[in-house]
Amino acid sequence: MRSPFGTVFSWLDLRLGLRSAVWPILTHPVPRGLGWFYVFGSATLTMFTLQIITGICLAVVYVPAANDAYTSLLYLNNEQPLGWLLRAVHYWSASGMVVMLALHATRVFLMGAFKYPRELTWLLGVGLLFLTLGLAFTGQVLRWDQDAYWGIGVGAAMMGRVPVIGPTLVHVLLGGPNIGGETLSRFFGLHVFILPALTIFVLVPHLYLVVRQGISSRPVPGKVVDPKTYAAEYERDLAEGEPFFPYDVSKDALFSALAVLVVFALAISFGPKGPNGPPDPTLVAAEPRPDWYFLPLFALLALSPPEMETAIMLVMPLVLVAGLVLLPFVASRGERSPRRRPVAVLSVVLLFVTYGVLAWLGAVAPWSPDMTAWSGTPIPPHMVKDLAPLQLQGAAVLQNKTCRNCHALDGEGGKRGPDLTTVASRLTRDELIRQVIQGGGNMPAYGKQLAPAEVEALVSFLGTLQTPGEPSPRAADAAAR
Amino acid sequence: MTTHEDQVRDPAHEALPSPHRRQALGWLSAILGALSTTAAGLPILGYLLSPILRTPKNEWIDLGPIEKFPEQQTRLIDFVDPLSRPWDGETQRLAAYVRRTGGEKFQVFSVNCTHLGCPVSWFPQSGLFLCPCHGGVYYEDGSHASGPPPRGLFAYENRVKEGRLSIRAGRLPTLQEPA
Numbered sequence: 180m181r182s183p184f185g186t187v188f189s190w191l192d193l194r195l196g197l198r199s200a201v202w203p204i205l206t207h208p209v210p211r212g213l214g215w216f217y218v219f220g221s222a223t224l225t226m227f228t229l230q231i232i233t234g235i236c237l238a239v240v241y242v243p244a245a246n247d248a249y250t251s252l253l254y255l256n257n258e259q260p261l262g263w264l265l266r267a268v269h270y271w272s273a274s275g276m277v278v279m280l281a282l283h284a285t286r287v288f289l290m291g292a293f294k295y296p297r298e299l300t301w302l303l304g305v306g307l308l309f310l311t312l313g314l315a316f317t318g319q320v321l322r323w324d325q326d327a328y329w330g331i332g333v334g335a336a337m338m339g340r341v342p343v344i345g346p347t348l349v350h351v352l353l354g355g356p357n358i359g360g361e362t363l364s365r366f367f368g369l370h371v372f373i374l375p376a377l378t379i380f381v382l383v384p385h386l387y388l389v390v391r392q393g394i395s396s397r398p399v400p401g402k403v404v405d406p407k408t409y410a411a412e413y414e415r416d417l418a419e420g421e422p423f424f425p426y427d428v429s430k431d432a433l434f435s436a437l438a439v440l441v442v443f444a445l446a447i448s449f450g451p452k453g454p455n456g457p458p459d460p461t462l463v464a465a466e467p468r469p470d471w472y473f474l475p476l477f478a479l480l481a482l483s484p485p486e487m488e489t490a491i492m493l494v495m496p497l498v499l500v501a502g503l504v505l506l507p508f509v510a511s512r513g514e515r516s517p518r519r520r521p522v523a524v525l526s527v528v529l530l531f532v533t534y535g536v537l538a539w540l541g542a543v544a545p546w547s548p549d550m551t552a553w554s555g556t557p558i559p560p561h562m563v564k565d566l567a568p569l570q571l572q573g574a575a576v577l578q579n580k581t582c583r584n585c586h587a588l589d590g591e592g593g594k595r596g597p598d599l600t601t602v603a604s605r606l607t608r609d610e611l612i613r614q615v616i617q618g619g620g621n622m623p624a625y626g627k628q629l630a631p632a633e634v635e636a637l638v639s640f641l642g643t644l645q646t647p648g649e650p651s652p653r654a655a656d657a658a659a660r
Numbered sequence: 661m662t663t664h665e666d667q668v669r670d671p672a673h674e675a676l677p678s679p680h681r682r683q684a685l686g687w688l689s690a691i692l693g694a695l696s697t698t699a700a701g702l703p704i705l706g707y708l709l710s711p712i713l714r715t716p717k718n719e720w721i722d723l724g725p726i727e728k729f730p731e732q733q734t735r736l737i738d739f740v741d742p743l744s745r746p747w748d749g750e751t752q753r754l755a756a757y758v759r760r761t762g763g764e765k766f767q768v769f770s771v772n773c774t775h776l777g778c779p780v781s782w783f784p785q786s787g788l789f790l791c792p793c794h795g796g797v798y799y800e801d802g803s804h805a806s807g808p809p810p811r812g813l814f815a816y817e818n819r820v821k822e823g824r825l826s827i828r829a830g831r832l833p834t835l836q837e838p839a
Contacts, residue, residue, distance in 0.1 A: 329779060333777050356832065357832045548790045553783075
């Protein structure tokens with residue numbers, strides 16, 4: 180007697196052909212000893228699936244219209260049952276997808292899995308990388324808050340620099356002359372229809388190729404890729420291999436499950452991101468910051484020399500894309516093991532260190548003035564103790580003229596200009612006066628903004644700021660007057 | 661290669677439509693397919709690219725009587741963007757800095773930093789505009805003071821008529837289309 184399950188399965192199998200079509204794919208042999216580095220691709224896919232499901236749920240409540248989007252986000256956060264959790268999972272899983280994708284691409288690069296015969300798989304993967312970043316940016320805009328509003332402004336400003344067609348591109352991107360309802364609709368269309376559809380459109384052949392070409396064997400130093408002998412060698416590896424299902428898939432499943440749990444843990448601990456402040460263009464006190472994956476770009480745009488900036492903005496992405504696209508054709512054969520490819524290892528280290536340092540700088544943003552320091556950060560009391568009246572007056576000038584927005588005292592205040600705690604040990608009285616009046620070295624000239632008496636008071640206060648215990652000749656010079 | 665005579669002799673082929681008819685059908689489907697794709701595709705492309713077709717032009721916007729603006733001072737004002745859509749919500753209001761340099765002479769600046777478009781803040785105490793993003797600084801007359809911006813603040817065209825100030829605005833200013 181057949182079990183009821185068997186009967187149902189036979190009925191389905193006669194119509195769907197599961198046994199003959201799907202089973203061989205699931206159980207296709209994979210080389211033995213792949214280890215744990217091969218799990219990031221499927222984890223990226225898991226995150227993407229989670230994004231689709233939570234995204235659909237959010238779209239059911241979210242209002243993609245400029246006049247209501249912000250309110251609907253507040254409603255999702257505060258009123259809609261579990262709305263906050265879905266928003267949080269969508270945000271953290273987006274971050275997770277970017278991280279897993281980066282790890283997956285790095286693994287493929289370091290283990291030379293992009294080489295013959297998997298060049299196309301790599302190319303489609305590069306497409307998926309940029310689609311994911313596109314999804315990340317458009318998603319950030321749907322958060323229709325201050326960061327979103329000014330973030331899209333930054334995107335428009337960068338596009339506006341493209342030679343000749345820049346302004347046209349800006350108006351197509353914005354859907355009109357300025358940021359408004361049509362901008363949000365356009366980004367909603369991109370984020371929920373066009374980019375996910377394209378992603379699936381590229382993902383399907385990517386996965387097809389993974390099955391068609393098989394998982395690359397573990398790289399062995401000295402075992403080089405040669406198109407003439409590759410197929411036979413890979414056949415031998417597969418002959419000693421094991422079926423993907425049910426043996427090898429368990430590693431993927433276990434890691435993906437862990438990744439989902441981590442995403443939920445982060446979502447529950449930290450909650451959803453934003454929305455921070457309504458997207459009101461008249462609230463100019465906004466201090467927009469991009470989501471973390473774009474912080475290195477934010478830093479790069481602050482640190483690059485102004486005359487090269489347009490070139491960096493427009494040429495660097497093209498060079499990056501060209502490099503990624505050409506890679507599997509330039510290096511399609513030869514060694515696969517990272518032990519024999521020092522240049523590959525070095526470029527990965529360089530890339531990650533650069534990204535990390537720029538991201539850290541972007542998070543700290545020492546080049547941004549602290550817009551409230553002049554009114555909110557008092558001068559440390561020990562600096563004004565025992566001062567003469569003129570020097571006290573100078574301290575007031577320093578505070579009122581908003582110098583603290585760029586200059587710190589004892590580490591408190593803006594970091595754009597040098598910390599002034601011991602400025603009198605570095606500059607003489609004359610140098611201080613010249614710096615205040617004429618500016619220079621990235622400091623605006625204050626000549627027109629300060630009366631001579633104010634300069635006098637300010638410099639006499641600055642003259643008291645010196646390294647304690649070791650009066651330098653310069654400080655002595657300042658004190659002598 | 662089959663000829664017409666071959667087919668006449670072979671009764672098995674007589675049941676099939678003539679090769680000419682097949683060829684014609686193939687051509688017809690290709691032509692009709694191209695036509696229908698173009699017919700459906702043109703309005704879609706035109707719709708998506710419509711912001712190019714209707715070139716956005718700034719419009720005159722009344723900012724009120726000039727007595728609102730004290731001489732030698734810079735004021736943050738906001739106005740309703742005449743080019744905005746009815747459902748723009750908060751984003752249909754825009755801001756600008758008005759500086760009355762004397763008499764009927766005005767300078768009206770966009771709030772967008774010329775570096776990458778972040779909103780600059782005005783500090784009357786030091787007479788400077790500061791940008792919170794990458795640290796661009798401008799003097800009170802809008803000229804570049806320090807930091808990465810490639811030029812001074814974008815200034816809107818302005819005029820005073822019958823004691824009222826108006827500006828031409830509504831379009832997001834960019835380096836190639838300043839205000």
